[in-house]
């Protein structure tokens with residue numbers, strides 16, 4: 001074992017001390033700021049490509065990596081802010097090593113670029129006729145993907161106990177300082193907010209998602225046959241998309257998102273929300289064989305490929321990890337102000353339907369749904385706050401969602417539409433029952449460095465429906 005592969009702890013500490021002492025990088029990049037279109041490369045402007053090479057002194061030899069991976073047990077994933085200084089240093093070093101590998105060889109299957117492109121492949125049906133976003137594959141596919149990245153990071157530093165940290169933004173609704181700073185492999189210079197900016201609390205309504213009584217409503221509906229309509233689950237369209245888009249830059253578009261290491265923290269928390277939903281009494285996963293037997297392929301830490309079925313991903317311990325806890329903080333979300341600048345849509349529903357759905361809504365669970373049918377997705381992400389009003393014209397806040405465009409078909413074309421459903425809070429039951437002119441208002445949210453699209457989003461219909469799956 002050569003000395004450079006086995007640095008003393010002291011060396012390592014000094015090196016990272018140097019990193020910590022450097023000026024934090026906070027500058028914005030000024031790239032296509034009006035639109036927020038991210039670049040297709042990982043932005044490392046604060047460190048030249050070859051400079052990642054210095055991280056390779058912490059790289060495990062193949063034998064060390066093999067031994068570590070053979071002795072792995074169940075690793076416990078923690079919130080990034082709860083890592084010990086040593087654990088955080090190791091995480092940074094592991095990402096640094098993967099980045100360095102890609103500098104040397106962009107095709108290295110265990111390099112950062114390859115892992116990021118792996119995600120890009122599955123969100124563009126231009127390349128593969130399977131879309132893992134906007135449907136019931138969203139949660140399992142990303143679970144397997146993070147597992148694959150976790151394995152690569154563990155092997156890179158030969159750490160049998162390495163666990164991928166998650167970023168619980170309900171606990172720290174700021175970009176955690178661990179992900180930023182000059183020379184920090186976890187930094188990404190394309191983000192449009194910094195560590196002092198707070199994520200708006202209505203972007204993180206975890207409670208509303210956890211209350212979804214049926215898995216489809218929570219995690220996404222079955223994959224449609226042919227060119228059928230994709231219908232997204234509430235957790236994806238709300239806090240998952242909201243936080244992606246809020247961060248800006250690479251994170252605000254699927255093809256580039258996984259270049260930003262904060263992707264692993266964000267998705268770690270999404271994966272944890274899945275476990276939190278499952279831990280609630282009465283919540284059940286689909287028993288549909290089609291879903292359970294779907295198999296995805298992922299790269300392995302030693303440069304190979306492995307295949308995992310959805311049914312083998314349901315218990316995280318099967319995959320070698322568990323979460324430190326499943327407690328999300330639910331903030332008191334003050335309803336955002338209605339500014340009157342919204343696009344308005346009439347809700348289509350007969351009197352009978354309204355009465356029937358209102359009765360169900362009164363049970364206290366989230367049965368009443370507003371269904372936004374076949375929304376034409378914009379070219380740029382769209383973040384909007386949704387309000388509903390009746391005769392009295394007082395808009396009631398419902399939810400905040402984001403549409404992240406998904407690519408499809410020919411070059412430059414986007415998937416034509418997506419269907420989304422928003423649950424109505426039980427308190428609105430009377431309003432639903434007594435108004436034949438329910439109106440939905442879609443108020444776009446202004447985010448730093450982004451323009452609000454000029455045209456309101458087009459959709460086929462907004463209907464009122466109930467979650468009859470439960």
Ligand code: C2O
Pocket residue numbers: 119123133142240244254257267
């Ligand atoms: Cu595949 Cu959060 O995106």
